[in-house]
Amino acid sequence: MFKKLLLSTGLMSLLLPTMAFAADDKTPAQLASAIDSVWVMLAAILVIFMQAGFALLEAGSTRMKNAGHVAGKTILTFGICAIAFWAIGFGFAFGDGNSFIGEGGFFLDGSAEQTKASISLFAESPIPISILFLFQLAFAGVSLAIAWGGFAERGKLAVYFIFGILFTVCIYPVVAHWVWGGGWLGQLGMQDFAGSTVVHLQGATAALVATILLKPRIGKYNKDKTPNLIPGHNQVLSVLGVIILWIGWFGFNAGSTLSATGDGFFGYVALTTNLAAAAGAVAALVVSWLYFGKADIPSMLNGVLAALVAITAACAFVTPRDAIIIGALAGIITFFTAQWFEKAGVDDPVYAFSVHGIAGIWGTLSTGIFATPELAKAVNVGGPGLLYGGGLHQLGVQALGVFGAFAFVLVLSFIILGLIKVTIGLRVTEEEEIVGLDLSEHGTYGYPEAMKKAQTNAQTL
Template sequence: MLNSIKISLTTLATFMMSSLTLSAEEVNPDLVSAHGVFVLNTLLFLIGGFLVMWMAAGFAMLEAGLVRSKNVSTQLTKNIALFSIAAIAYYLIGFNLMYPGDGWLISGWLGPIFSITGLEPVGASVEQIGDISYASVGSDFFFQLMFCATTASIVSGTIAERMKLWPFLIFTVVLTAFLYPIEASWQWGQGWLYEMGFSDFAGSTLVHAAGASAALAGALVLGPRLGKYKDDGTVTPMPGSNMPLATLGTFILWLGWFGFNGGSQLALGTIGDAADVSRIFTNTNTAAAGGALAALILTQLMYKKIDLTMVLNGALAGLVSITAEPLAPSIGGATIIGAIGGAIVVFAVPLFDKLKIDDVVGAISVHGIAGIWGTIAVVFSGGSLITQIIGTVSICAFVFVLSLVIWYLLDAVMGIRVSEEDELNGLDTSELGMDAYPDFSKT
């Protein structure tokens, strides 16, 4: 009895080992069926979308930590409100405007403005879905929505501590329903920049520099916080209220970025796709590390002390920088790209202060300047420098100019800035009547 069991186990083990040791030539490279490809791609979009959605929490915590305690509740309100607005606006208008297919109103430039997204029927069959070479509509919409919301999140931090809540929310409607989907359609919707050969894998410019352009326009119209810049040109430090929260927010964003970049592979149905997603994760991580270390070393050399805020922004700048091309570079190349992004932030933040452009969280430097750098760095992987410059300038100019017009209109119609008294007392009191830290005195 025991001998027969041993023989059976030996036979089973031999069969399993022989199955696992097939030569490379004997292995079918297409191991996943068409149904399996659809399922795996859909799963990638859902997991990627979940991770990018978690970045909304990262932005909220980062901003809550970097603003003063009297404005924390307002920032948190803005973040949950902008995400909710983006979800509805992108459903009603943005998604089909961004991916017009054959429905361009102006070929390559403008898609259908009012076209509501429809999902597959409940319990859909292969026949009802039709094309199963990609992923479900629901997963695609969910994933792309998160990028749209991220663009609005970038704006929120820059104009903190002095803007009224409702004008910001109205601007968010326009940004997420129209501005972002239109410029993103030029590349990701196979518009004119796609035809030209412009490359932006996961959105260094399409998402990050675009959001920074809208933020810059808002900061210019709004003006700096009271007391930020003195007449003699000196800058008054206005430190954040909670560095542990800001650090937590940075780590949450770092985690979410694996979905941001990895999900942008848009496929997980082959061995090559799986290997590429793994490569993207690795490059994304090392770029962030390079950015953080570059900022850490530079602030020590320049200021004789490490600046934690700069280190956090350095890590984020590294992530933004690698987003345009996280697949092609080697690990060393990704580290260098991220490190340059981190170094850029160390110099860009004080430059904007010299220009008296008050960016509370440094988003214009992190997402704008580093985003432009990352998009230009695509040329090291074979892109055209001229094409990358044309694409970057076109997107940033489009978003900046229209955002500037919208901010001025909002200011003329309803006013976008709170009164001096409300700003001094804090927006939590004037806008919400609710303090984030009621047991502590305002600072």
């Protein structure tokens, strides 16, 4: 053991001068660029890993007969999104163009020449365009994953191909360009640091349209229109999914600084993000306890996600104290809106619009209330909020951005999904829904042992 230690120490002593010499060859700017590039790449990986969180959360929140389908379509739809965003979506979002849409950067080749010619927004960035693309792709993938919540347990698999491509090409990148790509909302100073509106409200609005057009699941409502509880089959999977999403959100928000050097601002963003999530968890659990008389775990999970969605816009603009307020209110608002939508006849199986839509609206508006002058100046986007001497101006810009994005996605989603409904159809047949999408769409079961047991029991009867 002692000989091994001496050997390893000797090897390190030989390597360290070489490493130091290699570092000496780099200028401070080159080292900073390398560190920032690694950080953004890591952040992209964290955000892409959120797909695992969505798979576990949605599978656990739906019935066993649909678990394999719900989890598996996550892989399919991210693959569709990756190809469509590479080919066209990224260019529409960030390519040079006008205040409405980008017009260059299609079929990205990763070259500096293409970047300078058609994606000038990133032309001077020290981070390679390929890494920036992966980071933005991860965001587009999250928005599309949110949209599928409205299709849960009754949507046709073929619709995932059609709507997945059209959402990634025609819907998501347009609003992304408006806010982040040099479009009209960005020019007005809209504050949406990591995407409460761009990512979450867009996906949630599409989910709401799908939910309305698909209509409720079989057995969800009685003849008198009172709702029945259709519980998810595995709360443990849902909890694990939320933990993964919580961790992934550090890539989402802190990664949006696009830098790990300098003043370490990414750490501050991570701080406000975490405090908001914690407040959302506690507030939602407490309010569910008071409302139901029992502490409801799914409500707590939704509270975490709602708080994370809300702080996504505000994380770089608000104080830690205000982040707690934003997160707690997001958890409470989402709890009550989820109850309202269900009673109103909107069967949203994973509460996509309440968690990502309502909370996204609140989070986007919250910067117009809580943004501080110092942080708005540091980020160089917009101005202070209502409570910090900014008057109603920033709040008005935020409200305009919310309304514009919501209206655009609502109309286009209704057109696209409406056309799909009258052509190939959106929903599986009643028989296929009763059997479950695992068997009807894939010919296999997510839990084959349970299927064998059910078949044995049927034969016995």
